[in-house]
Amino acid sequence: MTMKQPAAKARITTPAEREIRIERIFNASRDRVWQAFTDPKLVAQWWGRGNKLVIEKFEPKRGGHWRFVEHGDDGVNGFEGRYREVTPPERIVQTFEWDGMPGHVIIETATLEDLGDGRTRLVNISLFHTTDERDGFLQSGMEGGMNESYAALDKVLAAMG
């Protein structure tokens, strides 16, 4: 008898000089993961890693904008961007900008792959304007925050069952 394998930890690589690639497997169907990414009520439950998240704008369609404000112990942080492409249930391309570095824009391409066994692989490629911006982002503690968000997403996905 074997235990069901736990979801893999996010794998971070730098495949090109201005890119970060993140891969993470979720124990949920692709439709369910898609829903957790595009339903604002669900997004509010995991994106902020347990912090209060105010969704000021959320228009997941080509040309639409998004803006989230996270209220954490270390203060208030705003994030915003715009959708370049939204193709259910497999691909979202959007810009990402943190209020602390306004005008520094990341292009995020998130792809969801149905693994055929009830699990879904998320691959997220972040493209920066410069290598310095990418390296600064890597050193910002983003990895810890991201893993906290994905752990919270695991719980949201399980609760959707």
Next chain:
Amino acid sequence: MTMKQPAAKARITTPAEREIRIERIFNASRDRVWQAFTDPKLVAQWWGRGNKLVIEKFEPKRGGHWRFVEHGDDGVNGFEGRYREVTPPERIVQTFEWDGMPGHVIIETATLEDLGDGRTRLVNISLFHTTDERDGFLQSGMEGGMNESYAALDKVLAAMG
């Protein structure tokens, strides 16, 4: 006896694979050119090249947003972005995005140089995420539109005298 030299035409070069550099000299002081770039009433008179320009948002300071909608014979075109840096009277760094290609973001760094003879040199560097986006922009007819805007700006500057 010599005639006063007319303002030079904009010079466009591609100094790096993801960049466009534009240089243009204006027959006006740097303070006057700065004002024409940062006073919305003046911007509305030249940015749209004679077309009606609706300034929906204009917050020229770090972190502020801008959004202009141009009503031309060929339709309505929206443009928007955010300020990374605004340093009077010499430097503006902002993002630039056209509604027709949402999520394709250009970083524009505009520098004004006082030439000491009553003229001002504008140098604008545009940085793209990819060379394809830069080349598409170059082929979009942007050069004609830009020269029309700068010719309109010449008139606004002269009228400020």
